[in-house]
Amino acid sequence: MTTLDLQRLSPAERRYELDLLTAGYVHALDDGDLDRWPDFFTEDCRYKIIPRENYENDLPLAIWYCQGRGMLRDRITAIRETQLYAPRAMRHVTGNALVTECAGDGMHAVTNYAVYESTLDRTSEVFNVGRYLDRIVVEDGQMKFAEKLCIFDTSLVPTSLIFPI
């Protein structure tokens, strides 16, 4: 495996790598391969889902706050073993990805996302809309999220948020 060095890539190549990473991430989520979700993160990662209202007002509260890959796995355990929820399928669409900074051991990026929810008794609906603010590093030749913040515009979460964004 060739070693990936973000600093040596051209902007177009970085953007391409970012798109590939995000595409792999959302397909793992949407196609039921939840076990792979933590693999996209570093061991001491930080993952949060934050209402835009809080983010813009410097309020620290997230609706989902994981510190470290272990907490990501705990969420998967809860989804599989303990939480009650009506059957549903989620589908992410991402776009307008930008590398905002590339320095040191990684890069920062922003990507828009929309998540659609499909349940048994309704038509598909827009569930959550927002942007990813990512800090990406290279670990063992792979790009990983050291931090992923999902800042969502949607003012009201419809019923409940079960799956990662």
Place this chain on the structure above:
Amino acid sequence: MSTTAKKAAVQPWPEAGPSRVPAWVYSDPEIFRRERDAIFRGRTWNYVALECEIPKPGDFKRSWVADMPVVVARDEAGGANVFVNRCAHRGVEFCKTARGNAKEFMCPYHQWTYNLKGDLTAVSFRKGFKRQGGMPEDFRLEDHGLEKLVTTVRNGAIFASFDTATEPFEDYLGEKMLRYFDRIFDGRDLRVLGYMRQIIPANWKLYFDNQKDPYHATLLHYFLVSFGLFRASEPSLIRMDALGRHSVLVSQKGEQGEVAGGEDMKHNDPTLKLEGPQMLQPVREFKGPDTVVIHTIWPAVIIQQQSNTLAVRHVIPRGPGAYELAWTFFGYADDDAAMTERRLMQANLMGPAGYVSVDDSEVVAFAQDGLAPYEASDGIVEMDGRDIREADTLVTEGAVRGFYEYYRRVMGL
């Protein structure tokens, strides 16, 4: 209103009394209208804001009493005012900003202008234009202010009432419930940590009675049971005020381990362990043995202490078939960084993505789906008897019966 609609609204309550709840209270639009008038516009104290959200003169926040929009504003003298977010002229909801600071409020439609107390201070073209038009001679600004609510503030929490005859807040809660209220709102300055908001397709009362029902806790919330965080054998209390309209559900968290009293529970897997235990490493910060206190205050607010995570849950009914749940998480101004981190981390249990709360959001929506099409059916509320009393056990629906008994009285059902 048609005769049929009226008739539908006055169906008799089942003869069994508070041990039965008829399904039509959750879906009938006429019942919803009556709740607005009899409960939310009646002699109730309705949570609208925390004082720390509007610290300075001119600070305001949009809020609601049931689904009726109001504005909470601090005036120049420092008082908290609550008035309807409905222009006296043509009914426009004039304030569309969640929070902010203003010198006055002007309705954008015809520029009627109100001060921070809700008094009408200016009407555009009041004297007409070039001697044409204008309001009648006898039009007086002081007759056309915004409808005002009376307000009360206790230790940082602001409540409002449409009815000037509502008893003082302290009497409204009663001595016992006031003690629980003051346990969290103890006079220290508060600090908002953030908000969570969700909309749930269920009647608001289904959530309120869910929060008064500890019977479901060890059965529905597999998370608590599987990780050994909650046991039927742990000391638990239900306490109420004299009227049964307010209640607290109190329990004490155990350590992770085998669940006692689990023989009736379908899901009890003590082998599950959390890989990230930092979420469940609370420190004791309040006196006494209580680690979870869920305090429901009539008609529609819940004060939550779940270990170190504190929140006000404001239930905002959106018609008979939906409610908004607005969570304001807070701590104290003198919290250190470690305590704030604990509150934020433990918030994972609560809200629209909460390990525990998700189950409640989903199950009350399931309940609405089952109840609404079967309007003539009754729900059974008989755990721990058919009467209304406090209990020293989880296995009770006593506070649910208390709630509906009082609800019937106020609603004339």
